Every structure is written in C-alpha cells, then in structure tokens.
Amino acid sequence: MFTGLIEETGEINSLRTETAGRALFVRGEEVTKSLKIGESVAVDGVCLTVTEIKKNIFKVFLSHETLACTNLGKARIGTKVNLERAIAFGDRMGGHLVTGHIDAIGRIVTIRRLSKTFEIEIDIPKDDLRLVVPKGSIAVDGVSMTIASLKNTIIKIVIIPHTAAMTTLGRKKRAQGDKVNLEYDIIGKYVQKLGLTPKVSVPFLRKANEI
Numbered sequence: 001m002f003t004g005l006i007e008e009t010g011e012i013n014s015l016r017t018e019t020a021g022r023a024l025f026v027r028g029e030e031v032t033k034s035l036k037i038g039e040s041v042a043v044d045g046v047c048l049t050v051t052e053i054k055k056n057i058f059k060v061f062l063s064h065e066t067l068a069c070t071n072l073g074k075a076r077i078g079t080k081v082n083l084e085r086a087i088a089f090g091d092r093m094g095g096h097l098v099t100g101h102i103d104a105i106g107r108i109v110t111i112r113r114l115s116k117t118f119e120i121e122i123d124i125p126k127d128d129l130r131l132v133v134p135k136g137s138i139a140v141d142g143v144s145m146t147i148a149s150l151k152n153t154i155i156k157i158v159i160i161p162h163t164a165a166m167t168t169l170g171r172k173k174r175a176q177g178d179k180v181n182l183e184y185d186i187i188g189k190y191v192q193k194l195g196l197t198p199k200v201s202v203p204f205l206r207k208a209n210e211i
Helices: 064-069 126-131 161-166 186-194 203-209
Strands: 008-018 021-027 040-043 046-054 057-063 080-085 104-114 117-123 137-140 143-146 149-151 154-159 179-184
Touching: 021 064, 040 057, 057 064, 126 179, 126 186, 137 154, 143 154, 179 186
Parallel strands: none
Antiparallel strands: 008 021, 008 080, 021 057, 040 046, 040 080, 046 057, 104 117, 104 179, 117 154, 137 143, 137 179, 149 154
C-alpha cells in the first residue's frame, strides 16, 4: 500500500526481455538506501516486487499483463519514473490510499501553464466515469492528485511547483500524447462494487452519476 507522495524521480537504467515478461533495472538514489529484496515499490504508480539490489539500482519484473496494461510497456533506457516505497504503518499519510494496481491508462490532451502552476487535462475511459468525482482523489503515474474538475471524459488536475519538481508530471508534453497510469480511489471502487447509493443528497456524487 502507498500514499501517492513521490519520494524521488528515478531512471530506467537497463531492460532485459525474459520469457515471462521483462526485467527492469531502475536507478533510485534515495529509495535504495533502505530498500530490501522482497519489498514492494511503486514505479510510476505500479506496485512491483524488488528482486535484486546493487548499490543504487534495483531490479523488478514486469509480467506480460503489466506490460500491456501500464505505460511501463513503453519504458526505455533513460525514461524517468516516479518512485515510492510502501507505507510504514505509524507514519503520517499525506496523500490517499494507493494500492499500486493500475486501473486504466489515460491520455494527456491539454497542458496549460498558469504562472507558477499548470493544469493538465486527461482523457479517461468512458466506462470509468463513475469512479471519479470532482474534488476526489486519483493517482496519476503514482502521484496522489485531486480532481479539480470533470467534464465529459476529461479530468483536470492542477500541478503545483513542488509536484512538478519532484515528479515526472512536470515533464509531460501534450505533443507526445503522453500516456499516464491511472488508479482510482479504492473507496470509490468498493462503493461501486457493492452498488451503494448515498442516503443523503451529495451534490458532487449526484452530478457524477448523471453524466
């Protein structure tokens, strides 16, 4: 389990194709200081198991499913990735509960700079609209973000300078049609699974359900 608060931006050091998938070697100066073999680490929001550590480089394995369902399938040597170690119970939790299990891939359609901050608009799958609400939480490439607005299938998030400096979201480019890993709020997913409806009037939930 993770919080969506990125510890550092790492880099893909090397790749190796294997029969059952692909081995990924990631350079991370900070996370490797206390990382242990067998532990989980989020790489661009994808929960992966550390199988080897050499100095400041750790190895993880990507199955064919992970390669097909996340943007790590397009990762290349030199690609920057967001890194976060798993939650240590007892610590403060500044983000929201993030499992590291990617639900969908979104596509950046607009990047708009506003003085020191900027807005990113992301197109999400239409079938997932019931899992997102304005002012709700979403993990974008593993970064805990608040949904500023929702219009049709487009969500908008606002990136503050600190987030831009500490994560890969500050490097996204609309011209490339960048793809991002999306994980929806786990509470919302359970609510949908159980078919629960609010007993009181909640404007933003009603608005989302009417889309």
